[in-house]
Amino acid sequence: MKVRTVPEELQILRALNYRKLLSNKDKNKYINAEKGYEGECKFDEWLSPLISGKIVLNDLLLEYNNSIFQIDSLLLTTENIILFEVKNFEGDYYINGSEWYSMKGKVINNPLHQLHRNTVLLRGLLNESGLKLQIEPQLIFMNPLFQLYQAPIEPPIIFPNQLIRYRAILKKDRSFINDKMKKIAKHLLSLHLDKNPNSRSPKYHYNELQxxxxxxxxxxxxxxxxxxxxxxxxxxxxxxxxxxxxxxxxxxxxxxxxxxxxxxxxxxxxxxxxxxxxxxxxxxxxxxxxxxxxxxxxxxxxxx
Ligand SMILES: [Zn+2]
Structure with a gap:
């Protein structure tokens, strides 16, 4: 019910990248945005044969309790809502305590925290409107060149080499679209924000652009x-x-x-x-x- 389009922030970074020399910080932001979007598109392609009888909402931007949150993909089934946080990380990473690190020792945002925050906020938003359906959070890594060391068994992570098995599980699901699902989807769509007030594009001036x-x-x-x-x-x-x-x-x-x-x-x-x-x-x-x-x-x- 909601297809993915190139996020405006990425469109702006693309346009700027061709017209000016981006600072290292902005260049990194651009490369990450491009990579993230590529991962989301790969995920859409992976999911598309599995959506019969279900509703997919991509790239929702919502607000609950003065907190803005963005959801990569929601899959509404008859039984539950699967909330996907899609990552396209490449290379080796490791977990130490509650922190995630790249192999160079750089701390990265813990994607499980993001997944947890999104789940809590979405649950709050749905409860508030009296629409209750169980939420199943899933962190999904699309890039086959990704490796995570010291990963605990517990959290809901799907690694690239588990995608085939996970697909088989989703394939078995015999969902059919019912009124409750439609109502939830319509409600979430009506709350979707077009612009993220927290997104910050790099500063630029007309005169400096090629x-x-x-x-x-x-x-x-x-x-x-x-x-x-x-x-x-x-x-x-x-x-x-x-x-x-x-x-x-x-x-x-x-x-x-x-x-x-x-x-x-x-x-x-x-x-x-x-x-x-x-x-x-x-x-x-x-x-x-x-x-x-x-x-x-x-x-x-x-x-x-
Ligand atoms: Zn050319």
Whole structure:
């Protein structure tokens, strides 16, 4: 009932990564976000043959008791709600006491604490609305290159080499969608927040960002236009200018939602590889023109 999309935070980090040199801290944040999202997509693919008779809600952002919490995936079955915390860790890690460490000795956030917190908050949220169904928390590691040493037997962890067995267990489940499940799913969807007030994007300014239209194959800027085709000087890739400029406008809206879209603005933002006349034509075709005194700007056309 709720499909996964690229989180906005990752979209912003992607757009910035191609247009400026990120600090080490932001680069790490970007790499981790990209990796996490890749793991979640792998998980979706793994789960998709097992969802018949069940309801899946991905990437829910909820609030309970003034605490915001994000759930990677919920699987509603007839008997319970399986709450998945999906991780795509790679390499060797170990547990010492209640702390998790990378092999370099760096402490990492204990994913079991996160799983426990999410379970408690979700339970509270459901109890509050009188919708009770048992919650089964599962921490699931998708990356076959992950190894955890000194892992206790108790906690609900599914390691990459247990995925096949766990899938067989889920396959046996004979759930069917009933009114209670539908009601819980609808309720959670109605509480889903679009924006996480705690998420922090790196700081950036218009002037420091490289202007241009990005080649989707190698992520370098297109340098020339031959008739209607943009040609990448780096990888030799080619593309019609229209989808490329529309993508560039989408980046502009993502990074500067308050800045007005005008022909001059997009001409400059897209690196001046495409003429102003062509940009104006493209804006007129795809956006709603708004006249404001002597100036004209463009807005997204609302579908009716
Ligand atoms: Zn290229």
């Amino acid at each position: 202007k241009g239209t990005i080649c989707p194959s190698c992520h370098q800027m297109y340098r020339e236009l031959t008739k209607t085709i943009l040609v990448c000087g780096s990888c030799g890739g080619t593309e019609h200018y229209e989808p490329a400029i529309l993508r560039t406008i989408a980046d502009h809206q993502l990074l500067f939602p308050d800045k007005k879209i005008t022909t001059d603005e997009i001409h400059q933002w897209s690196g001046k590889t495409v003429s102003k006349i062509t940009i104006r034509k493209l804006l007129n075709k795809n956006f709603k023109q708004v006249k404001c005194g002597p100036s004209t700007y463009y807005e997204i056309r609302v579908q009716t």
